[in-house]
Amino acid sequence: MSRFHRLTVEDIRKETRDAVSIAFRVPPELREAFRFTQGQYLTLRRDIQGEDVRRSYSICTGVQDDDIRVAVKLVPGGAFSTFANEALAVGDSLEVMPPQGKFFVPLDPSRHGHFLAVAAGSGITPILSIIATTLETEPGSRFTLLYGNRSTAGTLFRERLQDLKDRYLERLNLIYVFSREAQDVDLYNGRIDDEKCRALFDRWVDVTGLDAAFLCGPEDMTGIVRRALQDHGMAPEHIHRELFGTALPTAGARQRPANGYRRPGEGDAHIKVISDGRVVEFDMAHDAESILEAGNAQGADLPFSCKAGVCSTCLAKVVEGEVEMYANHALEDYEIEAGMVLSCQCHPISDRVTLSFEDH
Structure with missing residues (x-):
């Protein structure tokens, strides 16, 4: 589910002066992968001036509509939103991750709610x-x-x-x-x-x-x-x-807490990440960048979008060890108790940590 697929832009509508909606053509072989639940979002990726830019946008169509469409509002200085509003055209292609997100409740046709x-x-x-x-x-x-x-x-x-x-x-x-x-x-x-x-x-x-x-x-x-x-x-x-948006800095701009992160032993922590059937192992300092960033630096190709603890694209489960999240704006208490974490905000506390991006 964390893989990107190249989809063709089928339609672009100017919704307001500073917002467009974008519909994608989904080929038959990907229809099941892109079947969505109301309230979910798509993560889009595009190389913009040599930079790998990823953003998550919510689907704005109903499940019953024969249309998978997201809305992109222009953000001053926003690389992707500027591109989408000013340069993207019908027939262009974008890399798109299948729908994700848990912003919904199960529906019941017999309910009078x-x-x-x-x-x-x-x-x-x-x-x-x-x-x-x-x-x-x-x-x-x-x-x-x-x-x-x-x-x-x-x-x-x-x-x-x-x-x-x-x-x-x-x-x-x-x-x-x-x-x-x-x-x-x-x-x-x-x-x-x-x-x-x-x-x-x-x-x-x-x-x-x-x-x-x-x-x-x-x-x-x-x-x-x-x-x-x-x-x-x-x-x-x-x-x-x-x-939609947060006052927190992104992971790259994060300030380390004054007391640092707890270090249980000498040297680095040993990390194992499991994603898309692959296992990647590496060592990282307890007080270094997030596990997501360290893993991707080792070629793990772990999924992410906002890097601010908001979108949950980087969701993973702790299989072994203990981690600390710097920020969390996406997970409920019961999910954290079940071992779910946002890898873009995770730092190792134990000397060995295993995260699975497949067990959720």
């Missing part, structure tokens, strides 16, 4: 897939979306959301919050902050009646919403969060 989604900006991309798929698959369920943007013109997928509203009139409730465009209801003006969440959950959304909540956007916003939901009685395990 109520789901909440809270998104800001391009955080709508996986949410759109989740809403479209859920409403199609669970005809007795409802969805409420709280969606923050600067203005109507910059609202990504507004027309697609309106299409869904027209189709599922009584089952989809759309609440737009604009920070730079006035609306008649004062509660819907400004940013999605703590005060606004508590007012909404006090008056408009029965949190105790929700089956699940999906939060996607900047770290600070999703953290605020999560705390407000828990304060209104929602169990943490029913709140699912996906981050």
